[in-house]
Amino acid sequence: LPPPGEEPAPYAPRIYPEAVKSHYAPLPRTPAYYRQYEEKGPYPGPQPPKYPPPDRCIVTDLFLTMPPPPAHGGPKYGHGPFEPRKTPSYSTSAAIPDYSDFNRPSYDVLSHSGYSPNEMSDAGHMRKGYEYDSCPAPGYDEPVDCHRFIKYRSFDGSCNNLKYPSWGNRTQPYSRITARTYSDGKDMPRLFSVVKEYDDKLPLPNPRVLSVMVSQNKPYAHPVANLLMPYFAQIIGHDLTLTPSFQVNNRQPDCCVINSDCQVPECFQFSIPPYDPFYSRFNITCHQFARSLPSKDARCRYGVREQFTTVTHWLDASPVYGSNDDQSLAIRNFYKGQLSFRDVNSGIPNDQYTEIFLQILPSLPPHGPSSCRPLDPRRTCFLAGDERVNQTPLLAAIQTMFLRYHNHIANFMAAIYPDWSDEVIFQETRRIVIASYQVIVYKEFLPVLLGEKIANHKRYAIKLEDEGYFDGYDETYDPHVINEFTTAAFRLHTLVADVVPRLLFSTGPPEAHLLSTQFNNQTLLYEDGNTDAIVNGMLEEMALGFDRQVSLELQGRLFRGRLPFGLDLVSIDIQRGRDHGLGTYNDIREACGYGRAYDFADLKDFIPYENIAILQKTYRSVDDIDLMVGGLMESPVNGEASVGPTFACVIALEFRGKRVADRFWHENPDQFSPDQLQQLHKSSMAQMICATTELRSAPWNSFLDVSEINPLVPCKMIPRLDLYKFFGVPKPYGPSEYNRIPEPYPYPDTIPYGPVPQYSQERPVSKYAG
Numbered sequence: 130l131p132p133p134g135e136e137p138a139p140y141a142p143r144i145y146p147e148a149v150k151s152h153y154a155p156l157p158r159t160p161a162y163y164r165q166y167e168e169k170g171p172y173p174g175p176q177p178p179k180y181p182p183p184d185r186c187i188v189t190d191l192f193l194t195m196p197p198p199p200a201h202g203g204p205k206y207g208h209g210p211f212e213p214r215k216t217p218s219y220s221t222s223a224a225i226p227d228y229s230d231f232n233r234p235s236y237d238v239l240s241h242s243g244y245s246p247n248e249m250s251d252a253g254h255m256r257k258g259y260e261y262d263s264c265p266a267p268g269y270d271e272p273v274d275c276h277r278f279i280k281y282r283s284f285d286g287s288c289n290n291l292k293y294p295s296w297g298n299r300t301q302p303y304s305r306i307t308a309r310t311y312s313d314g315k316d317m318p319r320l321f322s323v324v325k326e327y328d329d330k331l332p333l334p335n336p337r338v339l340s341v342m343v344s345q346n347k348p349y350a351h352p353v354a355n356l357l358m359p360y361f362a363q364i365i366g367h368d369l370t371l372t373p374s375f376q377v378n379n380r381q382p383d384c385c386v387i388n389s390d391c392q393v394p395e396c397f398q399f400s401i402p403p404y405d406p407f408y409s410r411f412n413i414t415c416h417q418f419a420r421s422l423p424s425k426d427a428r429c430r431y432g433v434r435e436q437f438t439t440v441t442h443w444l445d446a447s448p449v450y451g452s453n454d455d456q457s458l459a460i461r462n463f464y465k466g467q468l469s470f471r472d473v474n475s476g477i478p479n480d481q482y483t484e485i486f487l488q489i490l491p492s493l494p495p496h497g498p499s500s501c502r503p504l505d506p507r508r509t510c511f512l513a514g515d516e517r518v519n520q521t522p523l524l525a526a527i528q529t530m531f532l533r534y535h536n537h538i539a540n541f542m543a544a545i546y547p548d549w550s551d552e553v554i555f556q557e558t559r560r561i562v563i564a565s566y567q568v569i570v571y572k573e574f575l576p577v578l579l580g581e582k583i584a585n586h587k588r589y590a591i592k593l594e595d596e597g598y599f600d601g602y603d604e605t606y607d608p609h610v611i612n613e614f615t616t617a618a619f620r621l622h623t624l625v626a627d628v629v630p631r632l633l634f635s636t637g638p639p640e641a642h643l644l645s646t647q648f649n650n651q652t653l654l655y656e657d658g659n660t661d662a663i664v665n666g667m668l669e670e671m672a673l674g675f676d677r678q679v680s681l682e683l684q685g686r687l688f689r690g691r692l693p694f695g696l697d698l699v700s701i702d703i704q705r706g707r708d709h710g711l712g713t714y715n716d717i718r719e720a721c722g723y724g725r726a727y728d729f730a731d732l733k734d735f736i737p738y739e740n741i742a743i744l745q746k747t748y749r750s751v752d753d754i755d756l757m758v759g760g761l762m763e764s765p766v767n768g769e770a771s772v773g774p775t776f777a778c779v780i781a782l783e784f785r786g787k788r789v790a791d792r793f794w795h796e797n798p799d800q801f802s803p804d805q806l807q808q809l810h811k812s813s814m815a816q817m818i819c820a821t822t823e824l825r826s827a828p829w830n831s832f833l834d835v836s837e838i839n840p841l842v843p844c845k846m847i848p849r850l851d852l853y854k855f856f857g858v859p860k861p862y863g864p865s866e867y868n869r870i871p872e873p874y875p876y877p878d879t880i881p882y883g884p885v886p887q888y889s890q891e892r893p894v895s896k897y898a899g
């Protein structure tokens with residue numbers, strides 16, 4: 130950390146190639162741009178009409194008061210700007226294309242949502258412990274036959290809790306730690322300030338204006354964490370949540386076009402002011418946004434709107450193994466327990482001669498519903514347990530490490546027990562990989578994210594036992610992901626750096642590519658050694674610091690494809706919180722026991738003055754502050770953590786649940802023998818890097834930059850799991866009733882990736898041998 134009173138150095142990538150230097154030249158923006166925002170005071174956004182809009186028309190922030198676009202305006206990209214309507218009106222009969230299909234979508238097309246607004250009534254359920262208000266209510270459950278899932282996790286998360294078998298299942302709704310703040314109490318996003326003017330509701334600040342007030346793309350480097358930390362966090366995020374949003378034919382409706390007349394209730398787009406520092410250059414005046422789907426759980430069906438995840442709620446490496454049977458079948462090769470893979474050089478799938486270090490993820494079928502469209506058709510996108518794997522090569526590189534780690538252990542087991550079936554080897558390996566991953570998350574990752582003090586605090590129960598088993602399993606503890614966690618606290622987008630770095634001395638000079646050129650583009654991983662080069666690049670490059678500054682690559686260029694602009698993830702995150710009716714920043718402070726702020730000045734305990742000033746300029750009341758914005762304004766806990774105290778509390782509560790409520794938690798007494806547990810606790814990110822790449826050394830805690838207290842350690846000195854402790858005995862450990870061979874899964878008739886080559890003990894000598 131810099132000495133007190135001194136600012137940290139502004140972030141500049143360490144791997145800093147010529148090609149992207151111009152990107153770091155000062156942006157063609159002057160402080161005057163920002164002053165415009167400040168002088169105008171809080172941007173009120175287009176004023177809502179005096180009369181309430183029709184109920185189903187939730188969008189108050191249309192561009193009705195926008196000036197007309199310039200006649201010979203600059204470049205026109207995308208869909209904006211729009212002809213302003215002559216008479217501002219919310220009528221649905223204006224002359225725009227007939228999107229009658231979209232007129233009925235919210236409750237027809239959402240067939241799996243299955244309820245109409247009239248059916249809704251209030252039905253909150255208070256949960257045990259602090260103020261949980263969630264569904265399904267305790268005691269509720271469909272009859273599920275769990276006998277197949279006594280020893281091994283199901284893929285969809287059901288049958289973890291034997292009393293409430295559907296708990297934690299994919300599609301179960303989120304839980305909450307604070308009350309919902311929907312404008313109508315049950316369904317409409319949070320739209321209005323708590324301050325009223327002559328009984329008129331005043332709108333909340335526009336999300337894009339907030340985004341610009343919050344972040345001017347002037348990030349600082351993280352004081353201690355490298356880039357592997359946020360991307361590993363992203364894997365955890367993907368493990369726990371994938372919130373589906375409203376789609377028609379597998380894509381979001383283009384709300385900025387079809388919803389200019391407020392026709393699609395599930396659209397929640399927002400306007401971009403004409404003086405926007407970035408988008409005005411492209412005449413963009415509207416930002417796309419579709420609402421998250423409401424869940425359909427039977428108990429919640431008539432209740433208030435609650436969102437859900439389509440991946441399991443457990444910390445079970447679902448990005449690797451999938452979150453339902455179909456996904457899990459697609460990623461296996463049904464040979465000796467392995468996950469399906471390709472040889473990076475030959476492209477041959479599941480070739481048993483392929484070294485672990487040359488394995489890459491299998492190929493995504495070319496015409497599937499994925500948004501990944503490879504630029505080079507020979508370099509297809511990847512298939513993994515989570516469809517978001519292709520978002521960036523950094524994420525895919527970590528997924529590749531997991532694939533190799535699984536296959537490394539499965540090969541070992543198959544060699545010791547040649548008579549074990551593919552199913553048993555697969556499930557036993559999966560159990561070890563998940564356990565190892567849980568250790569890495571709790572022992573190495575959370576202390577870096579939350580700071581040692583919170584990570585070790587008794588309240589959160591996230592410090593692993595030094596010795597022996599954990600006796601805290603509680604089958605009545607609500608395991609469902611906390612909405613405030615996934616919709617705000619764990620969206621660590623502020624830590625993401627501008628570049629995708631590659632560094633491997635043997636494959637050439639260091640390289641970096643702008644992040645926005647790498648979305649949905651896996652080209653970089655397609656050469657021998659390139660997964661390793663990217664992993665090495667992440668170890669070498671610093672993460673960005675936890676602050677209100679977010680990289681322009683995410684704040685304006687997200688998913689831009691070949692356009693010079695894309696989406697703004699900061700405003701999306703803010704709008705998503707309102708869409709979900711999240712409790713405000715102040716509500717969460719209170720729930721965490723930090724006390725409410727009654728005035729902007731009361732925020733000074735966690736928020737620096739400079740940031741309080743911004744909040745005061747933008748919000749009408751301290752009670753209006755969005756959780757995402759307030760959280761980002763905080764200083765990191767003790768200056769050492771990667772989040773502020775409010776996010777840290779929400780994140781720690783989430784991870785408490787992931788440990789306490791998980792029947793398969795690796796420290797539970799019936800999961801592993803004491804010897805095995807001791808081995809598992811040796812797991813580390815460094816060990817995983819050494820086992821799955823050809824790097825010869827790794828930082829001791831591989832989420833931290835190399836320093837005197839965190840040296841670079843040669844792989845041979847990094848403690849390894851003694852796998853004989855797991856497989857040196859004839860049968861997997863466990864009480865006898867759990868210890869039977871599981872019944873087979875519904876195998877497909879054909880194996881997905883061509884004929885499986887015969888395994889041969891006489892493997893060719895690796896070119897890396899010796």
Ligand code: HEM
Nearest residue numbers: 359360362363366370371372521615619620621622625705
């Ligand atoms: C290149 C980096 C990243 C990109 C392009 C990206 C992009 C996105 C996008 C587009 C969303 C959906 C936003 C919405 O519609 O509400 C999202 C959600 C999310 N992101 Fe990121 N993200 C990145 C990095 C990260 C990192 C490092 C984390 C760290 C934990 C993270 C955590 C999350 C979480 C928890 C969600 C909510 C997931 C859900 O509820 O479905 N992201 N991200």
